[in-house]
Amino acid sequence: MGRIFISAAHGGQEAGRVDPGAIAGGTTEAREMILLRDLIVTELRSRNLEVLAVPDDLSAAGTISWINSRVRRGDVALEIHADAANSPTVRGASVFYIANNNERRSNGELLLVGLLRRVPQLPNRGVKPDTESGLGNLAFCRQIAIASLLLQIGFISNPDDRALLQTRRRDFALGIADGLASWSRVIDPTPGTPTDPNYPQINIKINGQNYAEKGILVNGNAYIPIDLVDRLQIDLSKAPNVNRITYRKIVYVKAVELRDFNIAVSWDANTRTVTLRSNLVICPGQFDKIMSNGNTSEVELQLFLRNNNENALTRFPDLPKLYREEGSVEGVNYDIAFCQMCLETGFLRFGGDLKPEQNNFAGLGSIGGGAEAASFPSARIGVRAHIQHLKAYASLEPLVNEVVDPRFRFVTRGVAPLIEQLSGRWSADLDYGTKINAMLKRLYDSAGFLNANR
Template identity: 65%
Template sequence: MGRIFISAGHGGFEGRTRDPGSVVGNTTEAQEMILIRDLVAPELRSRGFEVLSVPDDLSSMQTLDWINARARTGDVALEIQANAFSNPATRGTSVYYISNNDQRKAHAELLLLALLRRVPQLQSRGAKADTTAALGSLVFCRQVVPPSLLMEIGFLSNPDDRAIIQTRRRDVALGIADGLASWSRAVSGISPTPTPTPTPPAYSTVDININGGIYDEKGIIVNGNAYIPIDLADQLGVNLARSPEIRRISYRNVVYIKAIELRAFNISVSWESSTRTIVLRSVSVICPGLIDRIMGHGNTSEVQLMMFLKSNNEDALVRFPDLPKLYREESAIEGVNHDIAFCQMCVETAFLRFGTSISPEQNNFGGIAAVGGDEDGATFPSARIGVRAQIQHLKAYASTAPLVQELVDPRFRFVTRGVAPLIDQLSGRWAADLQYGTKVMAILRRLYESAGLL
């Protein structure tokens, strides 16, 4: 039987500052997760499992290194975290797994079910691919050598979740321990990880389809993930020299990378189980031009926008049924990519759930501040005018061309025209968050995946 690594999210030093994670009331995410982790570990040991607790003073990258340096065949790794959101009504438990891995998805569902059996009062948000996370991927799911999952136990910002985490800590720990025990037993029969061993592992091979043609070389399956020869990245125009975090393995004198990692470079990655084929397509073949350029034409239809929005918030279209249509119309008038504007709205409003700073009644879908520093932000008379203001603000950043329609954006004149033609250049400008552009791009990739474009 393999060993179990368990990490309490946050608490270590990021740079020179200790990262407490979410801070709510008189507690922190790091504090709550450490308390639960310290109940899970001895419970598993009492059942005969070998458990390694990640030291609490490590940064997120040091945590990965610590686990990978000790990993052996058959091990599993879990990080537990809590979430927080500006809307205190948001709650629930999620388990994240590496995208496009059905095996790991089943493991995530196993852990989730075990926790909810012990604590049914927690609401399930489901097993989720890590591509649905804010940044579009989770390093704990991708860069840990053994099979790994990330569990968000609940929302500290929600009073009900916080009460369960604090007052039913023992039950939560038992649920997590149940899930980890089942997962560890399941993994004990899985193919070994690419950790060097005296006897070289033998991985099954898969075909590779690239832009409609079968590639001469084969891919391999490692821990349920498809790996491809690194030479393919060059053929797809992907420069991995600037991405040292992408893990490489050597197998029979060929260097491989996880196929799913190419998704961050706008390469479509899908799997045909019937033919055991990994399918790769350059987005430039599907959506000509730079998909992160704000000025341009979108690629999705109104129906595709509606379906994507509804799949992320069932009630989103109840109040704003015409919003997809408005984004396509208003963006076309000013020459702004409606896909980007729409995805920015999804980031700003959490798929029209909004939060505490801006209400739905304000028709402010871009988080545009009011002139004069009003803490409630700008208010617009209709959804159309709110969308128009966001489109105009995007055009202010991305272009020096004049507006076509009458100015409704209250902050248009404060922007240095044309300073941010690409999504990532909005980071630290439109919002203080230096990963703002990454979050918008993560939603854009999800939109294109749902529409069959990525």
């Protein structure tokens, strides 16, 4: 059986300071994960499994480098996190795996079942592709050279999850150890020389046409030859984190990483074929421009909301229509505004500082630094204020409608024409723009823009 690498998230140096992770209830995510990790390591070693604990003083990037410098075939890697949410009612455990890898999804199910058998009071939030994470992809799932998963053991911001973790830490550790042992047995490779792997070949299809050269399957992930990337006119020179391997004198790249270059990637297990589509409806040069045209229909926005919160449209049935109308009037891409609303409100679950009756869908502040965020008399006016605030950041053009955004005049006009430039401005979160971009890709994937001809 291979070895098990386990990392406790946070606690290392990030941007010149110790990263505590989420903070809630008088504790930190780093502290809770280190305590849990130590128990898991002890339990696994008592079962005669070989375990390597990642040093706690490493950054996220350092953690990945530390693991990759030591891996052997058949090893697995797990990072444990505690999530946090604006609303203290959100709770439960989930596992993230690299998108399009059905084998890794099955591994994640083993891990989650192991935990929930020991702690059945913990709600099950499911096994999810990393494209559904806040950032749209997870480095720990993608950049580790062996099979890897990221486990969120609950929400530190939720009192019930936090109490469960602190009073039944050993049960958490036993459950995770059960899942890890099962996963490790599944990954254990067939006999062979570790230094001379024999990866199975896979078929490649591009825009509906079969490609003559074969790809390879590595740890359940499809890899394609680098010359195919060149043919797709993708420049990887500025993407050092895209996984590359050399196998039998040919350089291959992990296919799923091409999603970040607006290439749709899917996998057919029956025919062992990785399919790539580059004929996107969305023009790449317009993707992240706030002042641009929206692309979705009202129905597509409704479906996206309902698929992520089945009760989302109960209180605000006309919200997709309002975003399309108000965005179009001011020349703001309503898809971007709509995705920002989904991020800010948790798909209209609200919680935290925002309440549904405020009709504030983007966390807009009030004048004078009041304790509460701004309130608006109707959903349409709330959407209009959101659109106007985006236009203030992204454009020098005057408003079409009368101003209803209470902080419109305080914005330096035109300072943020791109989504990424909202980071540190609209929100103090420096990943804020990345999270909106990730949500936008989820919307376009849901609408079929990223995986089919239209």
